Amino acid sequence: MEKEKVLALVTNKAKMKAFKSIMGVLPSTPGPLTFVGSGSTAKLCAHIAGLNVSKILIVTDKPLVDLGIVAKATDVLKEKGLEVIMFDGVKPDPTIDLIEDGLALQMKNSCDAILAIGGGSSIDAAKTIAAAATNGGKSKNVIGYYKVKKAPIPLFAIPTTSGTGSEVTF
Numbered sequence: 001m002e003k004e005k006v007l008a009l010v011t012n013k014a015k016m017k018a019f020k021s022i023m024g025v026l027p028s029t030p031g032p033l034t035f036v037g038s039g040s041t042a043k044l045c046a047h048i049a050g051l052n053v054s055k056i057l058i059v060t061d062k063p064l065v066d067l068g069i070v071a072k073a074t075d076v077l078k079e080k081g082l083e084v085i086m087f088d089g090v091k092p093d094p095t096i097d098l099i100e101d102g103l104a105l106q107m108k109n110s111c112d113a114i115l116a117i118g119g120g121s122s123i124d125a126a127k128t129i130a131a132a133a134t135n136g137g138k139s140k141n142v143i144g145y146y147k148v149k150k151a152p153i154p155l156f157a158i159p160t161t162s163g164t165g166s167e168v169t170f
Contacts, residue, residue: 041158042076048113048156049080056082057111059102059126060118061090064160070117073158077115085109090118094125099139102129106153107137113154119161130155 035043048056056077064070065088074084087102106114106129116126130152131142142148 041072044156044158045073045076046080048115049077049082051113051154053082053112053154055085055109055111057085057087057102057106057109057114057129059087059090059114059116059129060122062088064088064118064122069160073115073117085111090122090125092121094121094128096139096143099125099128099132102126103132103137103139106133111153113156116155116157117160119159123157123159126155126157127152 033047035041035047058070058074060070065086070086070088074086077084085105087105089098089101091098102125114126114130116123128139128142131148132139133153134150135141135148135152
């Protein structure tokens with residue numbers, strides 16, 4: 001019995017050593033770039049402008065536009081020379097029809113990136129639009145597991161609520 005325990009321990013140590021050596025060679029995926037605190041909206045928008053983006057689709061809801069929250073981002077983007085296309089039709093628990101409306105606006109304008117401003121519904125809608133835009137142009141092409149075959153267009157998010165986590169999952 002004691003011999004089996006020693007053998008198991010040695011085997012586990014060997015497996016861990018092999019795993020660590022393999023992980024050292026595999027490329028790592030960088031985590032998402034996150035801006036927090038005062039001025040973070042302007043920093044994000046300046047970052048977006050520094051990328052190869054000339055036209056951006058804003059995915060949000062009408063109340064955030066009416067409150068002037070969206071303007072804090074769009075003003076900076078326009079100041080930096082980006083053309084801003086607005087989709088402010090997001091409602092709670094977005095439907096396929098709503099997603100298709102946003103996707104139609106994306107496809108019509110050939111935006112280089114998407115910026116979601118809002119809560120989980122806006123961010124989830126933006127994720128679906130970003131994925132569908134590069135995967136056949138229909139939301140039905142990306143609904144379900146393992147349906148997204150091509151990388152989505154660049155997606156950025158300004159969450160206006162805490163706790164959904166929509167901005168860190170795809």
